[in-house]
Amino acid sequence: xxxxxxxxxxxxxxxxxxxINVPITGAHVFWQRSIATGSxxxxxxxxxxxxxxxxxRRGKYIGFDFNGGGHLLLHLRMxxxxxxxxxxxxxxKHEHVVLSFQDDRELRLYDPRKFGRLYLVKDADLIxxxxxxxxxxxTFTAVYLKKILSSRKRLIKPLLLDQNVIAGLGNIYVxxxxxxxxxxxxxxxxxxxxxxxxxxxxxxxxxxxxGIANAGTSLGTGKGNFHxxxxxxxxxQNHLHVYRxxxxxxxxxxTPIERLVVGQRGTHICINCQSL
DNA sequence: GTCTATGTTTGCGG
DNA sequence: TCCGCAAACATAGA
Numbered sequence: 239x240x241x242x243x244x245x246x247x248x249x250x251x252x253x254x255x256x257x258i259n260v261p262i263t264g265a266h267v268f269w270q271r272s273i274a275t276g277s278x279x280x281x282x283x284x285x286x287x288x289x290x291x292x293x294x295r296r297g298k299y300i301g302f303d304f305n306g307g308g309h310l311l312l313h314l315r316m317x318x319x320x321x322x323x324x325x326x327x328x329x330x331k332h333e334h335v336v337l338s339f340q341d342d343r344e345l346r347l348y349d350p351r352k353f354g355r356l357y358l359v360k361d362a363d364l365i366x367x368x369x370x371x372x373x374x375x376x377t378f379t380a381v382y383l384k385k386i387l388s389s390r391k392r393l394i395k396p397l398l399l400d401q402n403v404i405a406g407l408g409n410i411y412v413x414x415x416x417x418x419x420x421x422x423x424x425x426x427x428x429x430x431x432x433x434x435x436x437x438x439x440x441x442x443x444x445x446x447x448x449g450i451a452n453a454g455t456s457l458g459t460g461k462g463n464f465h466x467x468x469x470x471x472x473x474x475q476n477h478l479h480v481y482r483x484x485x486x487x488x489x490x491x492x493t494p495i496e497r498l499v500v501g502q503r504g505t506h507i508c509i510n511c512q513s514l
Numbered sequence: 515g516t517c518t519a520t521g522t523t524t525g526c527g528g
Numbered sequence: 529t530c531c532g533c534a535a536a537c538a539t540a541g542a
Binding site: 271315316317332349350351352353390391392396501502 | 531
Binding site for chain 1: 519520521522523
């Protein structure tokens, strides 16, 4: 579920919440498989008494650096969220891991589908080492994108979703970027013209920046939506051009948006703007 | 009630 | 290398 803009929104809110340097006084694991490294039973002992020195994002991972060394990494996968609540709050259904802080706040991993994972590691590269560049970072340039695409025979959409090529794109923002650049998701990556690669490069950065500016995309109506740590919803769902807009007119040419499946993922396109 | 889709990643077999 | 599929799960929506 959370892609780069949603994860960045969470990290921004965690930063504002001033959790840095607040000692961890308790840790409880209610769903063992949420802890992906070591034994879940040893998890509390490894974090209690420690505190975070910084909180950051890499791809779709949230990173917590411990003062004194070591990292706690979190991937929210499909349905994971973080809740920051006061310690007195009754534990809600699906809150599977709880970190308690000395100032009576608790950070809780809420994850109905239980795919989210916490990693406790000495070396973050163990988990993040294979990720591609940050699409909003300095190493992600149009030249890099052109080089990557020119050697690949895969379809452009599954390639953009590959975290080892670019870190952080997911289904929503790939559909939006391809529409913005006027590229069909089934184009062979190496077949894009130089102009199309440049357009795609700009589109990727544009849709991600817009997603962050809007504090993420919160789809649907129920409590399953994306929201940040204080349950604040994002507003980017009001600015989508094709994603889940099936049947609605294309904002550029009014052709109805169509839904298809590409690489087993629901895909939304304007067949007029994104011809094959 | 039943069926299907779901924003992610990994690992398998071909 | 690449692709398709299944699995890890629960819930919303048709």
